[in-house]
Amino acid sequence: MERKYRDRITDSALKLKLEAFGATLIVGPKGCGKTTTAKHFSNSYIEFQDEDNRERFLSVAENMPSKLLIGDKPRLFDEWQDAPKIWGAIRKDVDDTGKKGQYILTGSSSNKVETAHTGTLRISTLRMYPMSLYESGESSGSISLMKLFGGGTIEWEESKLSMDGLIYAICRGGWPQSIDVENRKAALAIASDLFYQTCHADISNISRVKRNPLWAERILKSYSRNICTLAETKTIFGDLASTTEITKPTFYEYFHDLEDLFIIDELPAWCPAIRSKDSIRASNKRNLIDPSIAVAALGLSPEYFNTDFKTLGFLFESLCIRDLKIYSSEMNGEISYYHDRYGLEADAVLHLKDGRYALIEFKLGNKEIDLGAKHLCEIERLISEYNKTEKQAPLRLPDLKLVITATEYGYRRDDGVYVIPIGCLRN
Numbered sequence: 001m002e003r004k005y006r007d008r009i010t011d012s013a014l015k016l017k018l019e020a021f022g023a024t025l026i027v028g029p030k031g032c033g034k035t036t037t038a039k040h041f042s043n044s045y046i047e048f049q050d051e052d053n054r055e056r057f058l059s060v061a062e063n064m065p066s067k068l069l070i071g072d073k074p075r076l077f078d079e080w081q082d083a084p085k086i087w088g089a090i091r092k093d094v095d096d097t098g099k100k101g102q103y104i105l106t107g108s109s110s111n112k113v114e115t116a117h118t119g120t121l122r123i124s125t126l127r128m129y130p131m132s133l134y135e136s137g138e139s140s141g142s143i144s145l146m147k148l149f150g151g152g153t154i155e156w157e158e159s160k161l162s163m164d165g166l167i168y169a170i171c172r173g174g175w176p177q178s179i180d181v182e183n184r185k186a187a188l189a190i191a192s193d194l195f196y197q198t199c200h201a202d203i204s205n206i207s208r209v210k211r212n213p214l215w216a217e218r219i220l221k222s223y224s225r226n227i228c229t230l231a232e233t234k235t236i237f238g239d240l241a242s243t244t245e246i247t248k249p250t251f252y253e254y255f256h257d258l259e260d261l262f263i264i265d266e267l268p269a270w271c272p273a274i275r276s277k278d279s280i281r282a283s284n285k286r287n288l289i290d291p292s293i294a295v296a297a298l299g300l301s302p303e304y305f306n307t308d309f310k311t312l313g314f315l316f317e318s319l320c321i322r323d324l325k326i327y328s329s330e331m332n333g334e335i336s337y338y339h340d341r342y343g344l345e346a347d348a349v350l351h352l353k354d355g356r357y358a359l360i361e362f363k364l365g366n367k368e369i370d371l372g373a374k375h376l377c378e379i380e381r382l383i384s385e386y387n388k389t390e391k392q393a394p395l396r397l398p399d400l401k402l403v404i405t406a407t408e409y410g411y412r413r414d415d416g417v418y419v420i421p422i423g424c425l426r427n
Helices: 008-022 035-040 052-063 063-068 086-097 145-149 163-174 182-206 213-227 233-241 248-260 291-297 302-306 308-329 365-388
Strands: 024-026 044-046 076-079 104-105 122-126 334-339 345-351 356-361 402-404 407-413 418-421
Touching: 008 035, 008 122, 024 035, 024 086, 035 076, 052 063, 052 086, 063 086, 063 182, 063 248, 086 104, 086 122, 145 308, 145 402, 163 182, 163 291, 163 302, 163 308, 182 213, 182 248, 182 291, 213 233, 213 248, 213 291, 233 248, 291 308, 302 308, 308 334, 308 345, 308 356, 345 365, 356 365, 365 402
Parallel strands: 024 104, 024 122, 044 076, 076 104, 356 402, 402 418
Antiparallel strands: 334 345, 345 356, 407 418
16 A cells, blocks of 8 residues: 655745746755655656666666656656756756756766756756654644744643653654654664665765765764764864774765764854854854764664763754754744854854744753853844944844753743754754
8 A cells, every 4th residue: 555645844945846846956965755745746757776667767767758748737757867968958858948847857976977068047957854853743843833924822731742752752763654654663773774775885975985884983973972062173082083094085084974964063153243253153053964864873762861961962953953953944044153252152044035033942842941051142132232333234133042851842932942842843
């Protein structure tokens, strides 16, 4: 029996792309659901990995790729990199016909292809992430991020996501293949296998250079120990150099390969003019596309976190960042962070394309909420003070101040800060 399609927040973005462009390329990490979503919106498709037809398809693609374009539209080409000439054929057809929504392309992020022409204004790119807690059904979705930006408010909301449920969701990850697996041990194995395949196969395929899988594993392990921190690259390199003979240039090659595989997904710094440049941290905050990769790299299980909430706090932040990127994707949301040498911080700053933005802190428990809210209010005060003296280029005050938690209740504080359980949030 065919499995029912789970709606994705990316769906509306894909529909928009199909209305605006002749073709859309869907990119993202392996296993995030690119092909499933593409098939859902396609009326015909060619799968170059179909071994029964592979040689026939590849022969046509090599000699007369335009023949493969014949079919009901939108037409999907899955694993298009196996037949790179299809890119040029699609580009030309879009130019010749001027029609929108003709083609969807998906492909393995572990196989990079150089094309003779870019797809600018013909083939648009859409980025997909693993599933958010709302998409996987673990968040009730009773608090809408976009409605809050639109002036909505919260009276009193209650999350049904327990701490054990949250820990399991972090360890399992948002991989669609794992969501409906009832056997929890089997579901957890999917992230572990993704980690293994990344290090033992994909990292060599994307660079076309044989990589040492143990070095790749150790890089991700060290990176995972520093997730959602401002750890310097030399710290991670030092971890590896102490046990291997890797050189710094080679280390950076591995690092960039993991970025190209959409495994490493760092946060840039937000650097407003409210402090001197020297006082604001400007390095990237370390992060992965999904916290389950860090759990797999560190060899941890849900039971481990019964005695280590410090590590859990960093992984919780990573999960929240993943979900915020998904929830804000319809508005082309951009996530950064703020941190200065005086200890003032916002774990995340979410900017929307229309200029609205939110200052955000992530806190596991109730005891930390007051501190998080204090930080956000202090940043708002600094911006107000700056605007009093800088009349020519005033900074916009934050539209929202949010403390996102693993706690039970959502509400609005007297200082205007919203406390939002991650188990209530949606787009």
